[in-house]
Amino acid sequence: MTKGLKIVTIGGGSSYTPELVEGFIKRYDELPVRELWLVDIPEGEEKLNIVGTLAKRMVEKAGVPIDIHLTLDRRKALKDADFVTTQFRVGLLQARAKDERIPLKYGVIGQETNGPGGLFKGLRTIPVILEIAKDIEELCPNAWLVNFTNPAGMVTEALLRYSNLKKVVGLCNVPIGIKMGVAKALDVDVDRVEVQFAGLNHMVFGLDVFLDGVSVKEQVIEAMGDPKNAMTMKNISGAEWEPDFLKALNVIPCGYHRYYFKTKEMLEHELEASQTEGTRAEVVQKVEKELFELYKDPNLVIKPPQLEKRGGAYYSDAACNLISSIYNDKHDIQPV
Structure with a gap:
């Protein structure tokens, strides 16, 4: 034992x-x-x-x-x-x-x-x-x-x-987030998807994507051009990818690549957000306050879904x- x-x-x-x-x-x-x-x-x-x-x-x-x-x-x-x-x-x-x-x-x-x-x-x-x-x-x-x-x-x-x-x-959690995003975009079970990753945190690329062992990279790149399959993180919002850019890149970028490939748009978005809702840290402070209020509830015995914010x-x-x-x-x- x-x-x-x-x-x-x-x-x-x-x-x-x-x-x-x-x-x-x-x-x-x-x-x-x-x-x-x-x-x-x-x-x-x-x-x-x-x-x-x-x-x-x-x-x-x-x-x-x-x-x-x-x-x-x-x-x-x-x-x-x-x-x-x-x-x-x-x-x-x-x-x-x-x-x-x-x-x-x-x-x-x-x-x-x-x-x-x-x-x-x-x-x-x-x-x-x-x-x-x-x-x-x-x-x-x-x-x-x-x-x-x-x-x-x-x-x-x-x-x-x-x-x-x-x-x-x-x-x-960027790689697993990409894998989940791919599964959602293809509307398949995540266990059927494999992504080959390369790069450094947080600049990881998906070099290839396999569904049941068969490469579906082109299909995924196509799907990523649709804003509803954005595959970004909760903490990164802003510019969408252009379909032509994704095709030319020919690999799957992660949400953080927006800071490099779309610096101007991301900076504008951040400046605007900092004037209105606050920076990401300030937004998170509010989210955390709500989460800890939930966590205090003696009847709560599972991870609350709000944590995904x-x-x-x-x-x-x-x-x-x-x-x-x-x-x-x-x-x-x-x-x-």
Whole structure:
């Protein structure tokens, strides 16, 4: 009998945590999580308690024996962990709002993972994740670190270059979002779709798309020219792709490519939004407020559908699929 897995989530008070908990519940048969430790900092304690209590209700409702632990003591949580996931935001959403507003003031795209804002965020985040890496080295040297913290490309590269950890994987929900979008555009079950990815986070391209093993790239590119199949993220709105441009590109772009291929339109859209509804961070602050009010409801025992208004839809599927693939040595292909 396996002793079960110990998983630690740093940034456990995140509004995304119910996604992750749902992912572990759904896969309990193949991924026997025994303990899930949700870790946060004192500033996030109230959110941690709200999310953690919801997580406990979710596992109880599902009838799976996962022990949920809430703590502000990272070292206590990390001891002997099998997997560590990171999903934190240094400086909270207030810092993200600055990442977005400051560049806009100078007529430059303001975004949390690209351009100057992405660099601000990287410079704040990398020193913190390198400290976490030291704790992992000491307290659970055999654990896998699955990083979801943005800017995921920079953060993961920093870990691979400047920490001694070898089992580090950076993860993002863009590839799984594209795969889901393709399935929807083709009106088929997602299990029948495979996408070949290349590139860096967040600039990943789909080089080819297969339906039941047969390439359907041309058909998908055609479908993407229709605005109803936009395949973008909740956190990226603005310019649509032109069908001729997609055909000339001849690969599937991701939502973030709009910042590069449509810089002028995206900047105009952001400037306008910042004057009306606010920057993305300011919109998210409102969404989060509503989510945490929902999470407090003692009758809520599942992940609420409103969570999909956040930009991280399918994130738990990406993270849990990866963890299960490693744990079960599935020999499948994971876009990381």
